[in-house]
Amino acid sequence: xxxxxxxxxxxxxxxxxxxxxxxxxxxxxxxxxxxxxxxxxxxxxxxxxxxxxxxxxxxxxxxxxxxxxxxxxxxxxxxxxxxxxxxxxxxxxxxxxxxxxxxxxxxxxxxxxxxxxxxxxxxxxxxxxxxxxxxxxxxxxxxxxxxxxxxxxxxxxxxxxxxxxxxxxxxxxxxxxxxxxxxxxxxxxxxxxxxxxxxxxxxxxxxxxxxxxxxxxxxxxxxxxxxxxxxxxxxxxxxxxxxxxxxxxxxxxxxxxxxxxxxxxxxxxxxxxxxxxxxxxxxxxxxxxxxxxxxxxxxxxxxxxxxxxxxxxxxxxxxxxxxxxxxxxxxxxxxxxxxxxxxxxxxxxxxxxxxxxxxxxxxxxxxxxxxxxxxxxxxxxxxxxxxxxxxxxxxxxxxxxxxxxxxxxxxxxxxxxxxxxxxxxxxxxxxxxxxxxxxxxxxxxxxxxxxxxxxxxxxxxxxxxxxxxxxxxxxxxxxxxxxxxxxxxxxxxxxxxxxxxxxxxxxxxxxxxxxxxxxxxxxxxxxxxxxxxxxxxxxxxxxxxxxxxxxxxxxxxxxxxxxxxxxxxxxxxxx
Amino acid sequence: xxxxxxxxxxxxxxxxxxxxxxxxxxxxxxxxxxxxxxxxxxxxxxxxxxxxxxxxxxxxxxxxxxxxxxxxxxxxxxxxxxxxxxxxxxxxxxxxxxxxxxxxxxxxxxxxxxxxxxxxxxxxxxxxxxxxxxxxxxxxxxxxxxxxxxxxxxxxxxxxxxxxxxxxxxxxxxxxxxxxxxxxxxxxxxxxxxxxxxxxxxxxxxxxxxxxx
Numbered sequence: 001x002x003x004x005x006x007x008x009x010x011x012x013x014x015x016x017x018x019x020x021x022x023x024x025x026x027x028x029x030x031x032x033x034x035x036x037x038x039x040x041x042x043x044x045x046x047x048x049x050x051x052x053x054x055x056x057x058x059x060x061x062x063x064x065x066x067x068x069x070x071x072x073x074x075x076x077x078x079x080x081x082x083x084x085x086x087x088x089x090x091x092x093x094x095x096x097x098x099x100x101x102x103x104x105x106x107x108x109x110x111x112x113x114x115x116x117x118x119x120x121x122x123x124x125x126x127x128x129x130x131x132x133x134x135x136x137x138x139x140x141x142x143x144x145x146x147x148x149x150x151x152x153x154x155x156x157x158x159x160x161x162x163x164x165x166x167x168x169x170x171x172x173x174x175x176x177x178x179x180x181x182x183x184x185x186x187x188x189x190x191x192x193x194x195x196x197x198x199x200x201x202x203x204x205x206x207x208x209x210x211x212x213x214x215x216x217x218x219x220x221x222x223x224x225x226x227x228x229x230x231x232x233x234x235x236x237x238x239x240x241x242x243x244x245x246x247x248x249x250x251x252x253x254x255x256x257x258x259x260x261x262x263x264x265x266x267x268x269x270x271x272x273x274x275x276x277x278x279x280x281x282x283x284x285x286x287x288x289x290x291x292x293x294x295x296x297x298x299x300x301x302x303x304x305x306x307x308x309x310x311x312x313x314x315x316x317x318x319x320x321x322x323x324x325x326x327x328x329x330x331x332x333x334x335x336x337x338x339x340x341x342x343x344x345x346x347x348x349x350x351x352x353x354x355x356x357x358x359x360x361x362x363x364x365x366x367x368x369x370x371x372x373x374x375x376x377x378x379x380x381x382x383x384x385x386x387x388x389x390x391x392x393x394x395x396x397x398x399x400x401x402x403x404x405x406x407x408x409x410x411x412x413x414x415x416x417x418x419x420x421x422x423x424x425x426x427x428x429x430x431x432x433x434x435x436x437x438x439x440x441x442x443x444x445x446x447x448x449x450x451x452x453x454x455x456x457x458x459x460x461x462x463x464x465x466x467x468x469x470x471x472x473x474x475x476x477x478x479x480x481x482x483x484x485x486x487x488x489x490x491x492x493x494x495x496x497x498x499x500x501x502x503x504x505x506x507x508x509x510x511x512x513x514x515x516x517x518x519x520x521x522x523x524x525x526x527x528x529x530x531x532x533x534x535x536x537x538x539x540x541x542x543x544x545x546x547x548x549x550x551x552x553x554x555x556x557x558x559x560x561x562x563x564x565x566x567x568x569x570x571x572x573x574x575x
Numbered sequence: 576x577x578x579x580x581x582x583x584x585x586x587x588x589x590x591x592x593x594x595x596x597x598x599x600x601x602x603x604x605x606x607x608x609x610x611x612x613x614x615x616x617x618x619x620x621x622x623x624x625x626x627x628x629x630x631x632x633x634x635x636x637x638x639x640x641x642x643x644x645x646x647x648x649x650x651x652x653x654x655x656x657x658x659x660x661x662x663x664x665x666x667x668x669x670x671x672x673x674x675x676x677x678x679x680x681x682x683x684x685x686x687x688x689x690x691x692x693x694x695x696x697x698x699x700x701x702x703x704x705x706x707x708x709x710x711x712x713x714x715x716x717x718x719x720x721x722x723x724x725x726x727x728x729x730x731x732x733x734x735x736x737x738x739x740x741x742x743x744x745x746x747x748x749x750x751x752x753x754x755x756x757x758x759x760x761x762x763x764x765x766x767x768x769x770x771x772x773x774x775x776x777x778x779x780x781x782x783x784x785x786x787x788x
Contacts, residue, residue, distance in 0.1 A: 116607050116611060117611060177618055181611060181614045181615060181618065182611075184610075184614055185607055185610045185611045185614065188610060189603075189606060189607045189610060190607070215614060215617070215618050216617070216618060216621050219618045219619075219621040219622045219625065220621060220624075220625040222622065223622060223625035223626050223629070224625070227626075227629065227728070230724075230728070234717065234718050235718045236717055236718045236723075236724045236728070237718065237719075237720065237721055237724050238629060238633070238721070238724055243720065243721070244633065244637055244642055244720060244721040245633065245721055245724075246632065246633060246636060249629055249632050249633065252628070252632070253625055253628070253629065256625070
């Protein structure tokens with residue numbers, strides 16, 4: 001394959017010009033235009049809100065240690081699960097997976113000096129703290145009660161708090177849309193010369209599919225929120241059934257965004273896994289094109305399955321069938337990915353470093369959550385399981401066991417690139433086992449509790465416990481295990497802060513990885529690449545020399561594995 | 576660079592200038608901005624699209640349309656006046672097209688006249704819409720019925736877009752007077768034209784859905 005087949009950025013171009021780094025604290029660290037600093041801002045903010053929203057979750061768990069509700073009033077409980085979901089989705093997951101991971105990794109992996117519109121990128125970030133203030137100000141007005149979906153007519157009883165909730169999420173939506181647009185233009189227009197579409201790293205493919213959904217689907221959510229806001233404030237009848245409106249309409253508009261949002265969380269995690277597994281298996285990724293195109297298939301199919309969230313909610317029967325079949329169909333591209341990953345590690349020389357542990361944990365929990373999703377897609381089964389904690393188990397396996405675990409794999413993997421130092425390997429591994437055991441202990445029992453009929457979102461399950469006495473034991477079991485996850489996140493925060501100062505020096509390429517970000521110094525300079533590199537091939541062929549020309553540094557053409565850095569010895573068939 | 580570019584390609588052949596030949600750095604920046612702007616319009620399209628979906632949903636599921644309020648059958652909107660107003664808006668699309676073409680051919684004076692005509696027609700459309708609102712409000716309010724809710728939300732959103740467009744075009748008028756754009760570097764004008772045509776196209780859909788259906 002020859003170089004420079006697509007673009008001619010190498011000889012001349014707007015991005016050939018290196019700007020001097022900004023001076024002064026404010027321009028450098030607060031209102032920075034640098035995608036790496038913005039990613040760090042997203043990361044810090046996301047981690048803080050993860051602790052806040054996680055503590056809401058712990059309050060939910062504590063309440064359920066007693067079937068009549070242990071610690072708070074029912075109204076407070078409603079606010080807690082509402083805010084837990086809202087903050088986790090919009091202030092933790094979306095900012096972490098697109099804002100932090102996408103911003104830091106994607107421009108480096110395509111050999112760009114920054115995103116297409118750095119100023120817009122800065123604006124996207126700074127909208128979020130404002131949105132967070134508006135969101136948490138709902139507590140001052142009695143709190144939102146209707147769950148993270150805020151379905152009318154229940155949410156219309158929230159008054160001012162409900163209206164402010166709409167404003168907050170509308171702001172997050174604007175930020176998210178702008179990030180999606182920014183990333184799309186960056187990936188389409190600013191790849192290094194020679195990086196054709198089928199030479200892009202798989203994380204970039206995943207970010208591309210994510211950005212597409214971010215840009216299109218989020219706008220529909222904005223409409224739903226605007227309409228709900230109008231109804232809150234001016235009593236405009238969109239959703240009020242007594243005046244010709246329709247509450248089901250809100251559900252359509254909401255899920256047209258919020259189902260793709262699930263893929264917005266999970267696709268970047270897929271991208272992370274597709275980078276981590278080949279690096280630590282020392283094998284080319286299996287089925288590059290299939291993984292790349294299945295990301296796009298998920299993105300496109302993801303727009304056509306939203307109503308499977310509404311089967312018991314008054315959806316016409318003739319509509320249920322196509323939505324059921326399309327939802328089954330989305331299991332196909334997802335299955336392609338799972339099998340490709342398994343084939344990637346099959347017979348490999350596995351280095352069980354902490355990112356690899358997280359990635360393999362991801363394979364287990366995400367596959368599990370995916371399979372329960374197929375059960376839920378079936379209309380008859382869904383009518384039984386909908387509104388039970390079975391659904392809670394399913395989406396936590398997909399979101400916490402999928403998106404969050406994938407992101408947790410990304411942290412120790414790219415931390416050395418971002419800071420120049422490795423995270424403490426032992427603490428990371430302890431953190432993984434705490435999270436993995438705690439997570440499964442918390443959510444696994446919900447499967448059979450849900451099938452037995454334990455309702456979700458109930459502050460008191462005394463009626464259910466009367467017929468199912470074991471429910472009390474299992475709920476206490478779940479609560480106990482959930483604190484292992486708290487310990488894991490606390491350990492992660494400590495590890496990050498400690499390692500920034502005291503971690504082992506990482507060097508340019510501690511893992512022996514092959515994508516472009518590992519060809520520049522750690523941390524990368526302000527301009528990323530002094531000379532824009534030329535890409536000759538895909539980055540995953542571990543038995544061939546590196547497919548790059550025009551690199552800034554002298555790098556080993558066959559980057560060696562990481563044993564020297566971490567002391568980890570390879571295992572597996574290829575070792 | 577800018578000054579030489581204009582002098583070099585003075586005359587009617589200026590359209591044939593390819594950005595890449597003149598200034599590759601600018602060409603790349605322009606490509607990036609153009610894609611960004613087009614994607615912005617795509618997402619804006621979805622913003623209208625989801626509200627249009629809401630309107631269709633409410634209208635199709637209503638027992639009667641126009642709905643009945645307090646036992647009183649609401650009237651249809653006045654198609655004749657809206658058609659007249661639409662002609663004003665579509666006319667402004669035509670004048671905007673001529674404005675950009677004249678800019679490309681370096682006819683500054685004609686460009687300015689066509690652009691002013693566009694702005695005047697845009698303001699005319701807004702005044703027409705205000706007049707129509709005053710008539711409609713006699714029977715239908717924003718918060719009274721689903722008909723009012725969807726009509727005022729969608730046409731109001733569109734009117735807001737026209738209002739922003741008028742301000743945008745006025746800014747372009749001032750900028751061109753100050754010499755911000757040249758014969759080969761005029762991305763702001765391209766974007767303004769795209770935006771204005773986009774607002775026109777949205778109105779085609781709204782006119783059909785509210786007045787003809």
